[in-house]
Amino acid sequence: MLPGLAMQWRDFNTQLGALHEKHFALGPDAIRNNFAKAIAAILLDAPSAATSRLVAEKAPLNVLAFEDLAALFPEAKFIHVIRDGRDVAVSLLERDWRNPRNGAAFPHVTNAGAAAAYWNGLANIGRKAERAIGNSQRFFVLRYETLAHNPERTLHSLCKFLNASFDANLLKFYELELPLLGIERDSAARLRKPISNDRVGRWRTKLTPAQNKLIERHAGAMLDAFGYKTN
Amino acid sequence: MLDRHPHIACGPELRVIPALASFAAQMRVSCGEVLQENYGVTDKQLSAIFHDLISSFFEPYRKIRGKKRIAEKTPANILHFGELKALFPDASFVHVIRDGRDVVASLMTMDWTDAATGQPMAITCDPAIAAAAWAHHVRTGMNAKAAGQRIFELRYEELIADPKRVLSDLFAFLGEPWSEDALSYHLGDQLDAGMAESSAEQVSRSLYHQSINRWRHDLSAPAKQAIKHQAGDLLTKLGYAADNDW
Numbered sequence: 001m002l003p004g005l006a007m008q009w010r011d012f013n014t015q016l017g018a019l020h021e022k023h024f025a026l027g028p029d030a031i032r033n034n035f036a037k038a039i040a041a042i043l044l045d046a047p048s049a050a051t052s053r054l055v056a057e058k059a060p061l062n063v064l065a066f067e068d069l070a071a072l073f074p075e076a077k078f079i080h081v082i083r084d085g086r087d088v089a090v091s092l093l094e095r096d097w098r099n100p101r102n103g104a105a106f107p108h109v110t111n112a113g114a115a116a117a118y119w120n121g122l123a124n125i126g127r128k129a130e131r132a133i134g135n136s137q138r139f140f141v142l143r144y145e146t147l148a149h150n151p152e153r154t155l156h157s158l159c160k161f162l163n164a165s166f167d168a169n170l171l172k173f174y175e176l177e178l179p180l181l182g183i184e185r186d187s188a189a190r191l192r193k194p195i196s197n198d199r200v201g202r203w204r205t206k207l208t209p210a211q212n213k214l215i216e217r218h219a220g221a222m223l224d225a226f227g228y229k230t231n
Numbered sequence: 232m233l234d235r236h237p238h239i240a241c242g243p244e245l246r247v248i249p250a251l252a253s254f255a256a257q258m259r260v261s262c263g264e265v266l267q268e269n270y271g272v273t274d275k276q277l278s279a280i281f282h283d284l285i286s287s288f289f290e291p292y293r294k295i296r297g298k299k300r301i302a303e304k305t306p307a308n309i310l311h312f313g314e315l316k317a318l319f320p321d322a323s324f325v326h327v328i329r330d331g332r333d334v335v336a337s338l339m340t341m342d343w344t345d346a347a348t349g350q351p352m353a354i355t356c357d358p359a360i361a362a363a364a365w366a367h368h369v370r371t372g373m374n375a376k377a378a379g380q381r382i383f384e385l386r387y388e389e390l391i392a393d394p395k396r397v398l399s400d401l402f403a404f405l406g407e408p409w410s411e412d413a414l415s416y417h418l419g420d421q422l423d424a425g426m427a428e429s430s431a432e433q434v435s436r437s438l439y440h441q442s443i444n445r446w447r448h449d450l451s452a453p454a455k456q457a458i459k460h461q462a463g464d465l466l467t468k469l470g471y472a473a474d475n476d477w
Contacts, residue, residue: 001258008254012247015346023243025291038284042277046270184265 002039002057006065006072009035036072054162063122066129070138077162078133080126083144084228085219086203089115089211095186112207113214120219123226137161144200151195171195232398233302235412239405240293241302247288248303252311255281255318282318309372316380323405324380326372329387330471331365331462332446335454358454362461369465388443 012020013031020026026034043055062069066078092115097106107114133139140161147154151171159166173191180188190199207215216223223229234241258266259274266272272280289301308315312324338361343352353360376382383404390397398413450458455477458466463475 001254001262004254004257008247008250011250011346016246019243020245020247020288023292024245024288025295026288030287030291034284034287037287038280041280041283042266042270042272045272045276 001042002059002069003061003063003065005035005039006068009072010065010068032072039072054164060122063126063129066126067132070129070133077138077140078129079140079142079158079161080130081142081144082123082126082226084200084203084226085116085119085123085223086207086212086215086228087144087199087201088119089215090202090206091199092118111214112211113218116215116218120222123219123222148195148197148200232394232413233304234296235415236298236402236407236410237412238299238407239302240289240296240298240300241304242289242292244305245288245303246305246307248285248305248315249307249311251281251285252308252314252318256311256314278318285318306368309368309375312372312375312380312382324375324382325401325404326376326382326384327387327390328369328372328384328469330443330446331362331369331466332450332455332458332471333442333444334365335361335458336446336449337442339449339454357457358450359457359461362458366462366465369469391443 009032012035013028017028017031020031021028043049043057046055049055060081063080066080069076070078089112092109093112095109097109098104099106108118109115130139130141140158142154142158155170156166159170171194174193178191180191184191203212220229232241233239255277258277263274263277266277267274289303293299293301309326312326315322316324335358338355339358341352341355343355344350345352354364355361372382372384376384383401385397385401394414399409402409402413446455459475459477463472466472467474
């Protein structure tokens with residue numbers, strides 16, 4: 001819901017902002033505060049939030065609203081997780097995600113080209129947000145492959161970025177009795193094991209040459225830009 | 232008109248409300264479980280969050296006007312009366328119904344562009360789309376009332392013909408005393424509402440009566456045909472037409 005609310009704010013600001021300032025005594029700062037307060041109220045109601053200094057929100061589509069969220073929350077930091085688009089496609093094609101309106105499977109979990117285009121679009125939006133936020137104190141790019149290869153070192157860097165102390169228990173997330181809800185249930189099996197390399201490079205055996213060709217067409221330049229094809 | 236009542240502040244259409252109400256309803260369905268279990272946000276708290284967010288948009292205006300309650304008249308609110316009732320349990324709901332033919336004739340003169348495409352909105356160009364939208368809005372309001380929601384149905388034509396009677400019924404429904412001031416709407420403060428709603432000029436100049444039955448001269452034969460196809464039965468049901476022969 002975070003991207004949805006942040007985008008409501010953007011639409012409101014760009015389409016109705018001037019009008020509301022005039023008639024409703026609502027300046028841009030007041031409108032921004034109103035939306036920020038609503039989003040914060042949702043995040044800060046969590047029982048664990050009461051005893052924590054930081055709140056993390058990890059819905060993948062948050063990347064759509066990074067720029068808006070950066071304006072709504074001047075102190076917020078952003079982590080853009082990047083993963084090889086070919087592995088993302090393999091993973092997406094194993095999902096059974098359907099449009100709740102008509103029950104039809106979404107194209108990006110059905111077709112390799114659509115999966116690659118989906119990844120390409122999100123990666124592009126993330127890169128655009130990185131340029132717009134333009135501050136390494138606020139924006140961290142985390143490679144899934146780096147995390148899988150060397151979790152401890154990667155988490156050290158991440159904690160440093162967040163000004164949080166490293167805790168070895170971070171790596172033992174699989175020991176937690178996590179209540180998995182909604183779409184997270186899809187990841188249940190993965191979350192009950194230590195992080196490993198076994199999901200890196202699956203595309204080499206899982207994708208057909210025809211699927212690889214489709215992915216190249218929709219995301220080839222982006223895969224190159226991230227150096228996935230040369231490594 | 233309502234803005235003239237000593238207890239009611241009614242500004243230009245605050246169009247953020249239907250979007251936020253719809254978003255709140257969507258959140259209950261799509262992530263209610265995650266919010267409750269992982270974020271400790273119950274359905275009741277979610278309501279409070281959106282109640283506060285929506286209120287934060289009209290509270291400054293209410294305070295400026297020094298009134299005790301707010302009236303909000305964005306037409307698309309009708310599509311979200313159920314959710315708005317959940318967010319504002321003490322609110323009163325009013326459904327204004329107007330002859331769909333006049334609504335379409337009026338929409339065809341609007342200069343509204345789709346912000347996403349920069350093109351004129353289909354609802355201002357295509358009488359079939361305008362008529363279907365009118366029927367959808369009216370039916371949604373009538374269905375909410377039939378399902379038991381307390382809604383005051385008000386006919387636009389009756390309001391113009393006899394504002395005193397209709398307004399006194401409305402104020403009684405709202406639990407507000409009669410106010411003679413509401414009848415002096417033509418002196419209204421909203422002359423410059425401009426972008427807010429294209430009818431601002433009409434409100435201010437008291438030209439309401441000219442907007443009744445305008446369809447007779449404003450609508451082409453194909454436009455009438457399109458309206459009959461989309462909404463002929465509803466116009467008959469509401470008593471605006473005896474049949475489809477008009």
